Amino acid sequence: xxxxxxxxxxxxxxxxxxxxxxxxxxxxxxxxxxxxxxxxxxxxxxxxxxxxxxxxxxxxxxxxxxxxxxxxxxxxxxxxxxxxxxxxxxxxxxxxxxxxxxxxxxxxxxxxxxxxxxxxxxxxxxxxxxxxxxxxxxx
Amino acid sequence: xxxxxxxxxxxxxxxxxxxxxxxxxxxxxxxxxxxxxxxxxxxxxxxxxxxxxxxxxxxxxxxxxxxxxxxxxxxxxxxxxxxxxxxxxxxxxxxxxxxxxxxxxxxxxxxxxxxxxxxxxxxxxxxxxxxxxxxxxxx
DNA sequence: GTTCATGCAAATCGTTTGCACAATG
DNA sequence: CATTGTGCAAACGATTTGCATGAAC
Numbered sequence: 001x002x003x004x005x006x007x008x009x010x011x012x013x014x015x016x017x018x019x020x021x022x023x024x025x026x027x028x029x030x031x032x033x034x035x036x037x038x039x040x041x042x043x044x045x046x047x048x049x050x051x052x053x054x055x056x057x058x059x060x061x062x063x064x065x066x067x068x069x070x071x072x073x074x075x076x077x078x079x080x081x082x083x084x085x086x087x088x089x090x091x092x093x094x095x096x097x098x099x100x101x102x103x104x105x106x107x108x109x110x111x112x113x114x115x116x117x118x119x120x121x122x123x124x125x126x127x128x129x130x131x132x133x134x135x136x137x138x139x
Numbered sequence: 140x141x142x143x144x145x146x147x148x149x150x151x152x153x154x155x156x157x158x159x160x161x162x163x164x165x166x167x168x169x170x171x172x173x174x175x176x177x178x179x180x181x182x183x184x185x186x187x188x189x190x191x192x193x194x195x196x197x198x199x200x201x202x203x204x205x206x207x208x209x210x211x212x213x214x215x216x217x218x219x220x221x222x223x224x225x226x227x228x229x230x231x232x233x234x235x236x237x238x239x240x241x242x243x244x245x246x247x248x249x250x251x252x253x254x255x256x257x258x259x260x261x262x263x264x265x266x267x268x269x270x271x272x273x274x275x276x277x278x
Numbered sequence: 279g280t281t282c283a284t285g286c287a288a289a290t291c292g293t294t295t296g297c298a299c300a301a302t303g
Numbered sequence: 304c305a306t307t308g309t310g311c312a313a314a315c316g317a318t319t320t321g322c323a324t325g326a327a328c
Contacts, residue, residue, distance in 0.1 A: 015282050015327045027221040033237040035216050036317080051285045056318060058283090059219065071218040071228065071237065077174050077292055079210040080198065082166035089210065090254045093261065098172040098210065103252050111250070113242050113265060115229045118272030122232065126252060127264045133257030154302045154307050175292080190310045195293060197308090216317055 014065070019047060020058040027068055086123065092132035099132065153204070158186060159197040166207055225262065231271035238271065 023039055034042075040055050062068045079098055088101040103109070105124065115121055162178055173181075179194050201207045218237055227240040242248070244263065254260055 033218040079172040
């Protein structure tokens with residue numbers, strides 16, 4: 001959700017920065033899915049007065065450029081559900097509406113999806129993202 | 140993540156409260172997956188000086204009682220990923236580690252999982268939750 | 279030299295918590 | 304009456320933003 005920083009919706013002509021370069025390099029060097037804070041701690045050794053603002057701004061730019069992705073799910077706030085039985089969700093990317101799906105979760109549904117050996121799967125979630133009927137009609 | 144409020148890990152002997160009753164009723168009356176804030180706005184008409192603290196505390200209790208569930212995904216902070224190609228994740232419920240899964244996302248994997256008609260699916264996510272190898276070994 | 283990126287600090291947002299008082303069992 | 308639940312306000316943690324200065328192009 002980082003705002004474009006230019007007038008007419010044109011593509012932003014980003015300049016290079018040592019900080020952003022390092023952030024990308026660091027992220028590419030690990031598969032541990034770091035947090036912003038991890039990056040901050042790591043980079044503070046190279047840039048003693050690095051600020052969190054810079055880290056977050058650069059993450060936003062890198063995401064916008066498609067060079068990295070955020071593992072975030074929908075909104076930042078919790079949605080509640082009185083339907084306790086496990087079920088899957090459809091999330092509308094336009095209006096944010098969440099709809100329950102009919103299929104009952106079942107291990108068989110996962111088919112050949114399995115974790116590395118030694119891992120124990122207790123539950124799973126599936127989310128479909130796209131446009132709900134309302135938003136498909138009125139784009 | 141609401142803390143039990145009693146000594147020896149015994150089950151908490153919750154008392155009843157008008158506010159909590161209404162929260163549950165309201166949640167059961169809709170399938171729109173409300174937010175805490177929606178509940179607050181709604182209930183303020185009945186309880187003019189309801190507080191957010193009360194809403195959140197009761198949500199916590201209801202979740203603990205298994206009467207409702209939170210549609211929240213893993214941690215509250217974003218995890219980053221330089222692997223841009225879509226892929227599924229395994230999340231360890233004990234240590235929070237996130238691991239990439241091997242299978243390449245593919246519509247076929249969804250099998251008979253489909254949204255209501257009129258909906259357009261653009262992408263999907265699958266997350267497995269459980270214990271990673273490390274945590275399985277050392278519980 | 280114009281514009282973007284940075285550091286700093288303050289602000290924002292959803293959520294949590296400490297406290298004194300009211301309500302429950 | 305022993306505790307839990309409430310309202311209030313302050314605290315919290317992750318993230319965002321306004322502003323003056325420094326770096327890219």
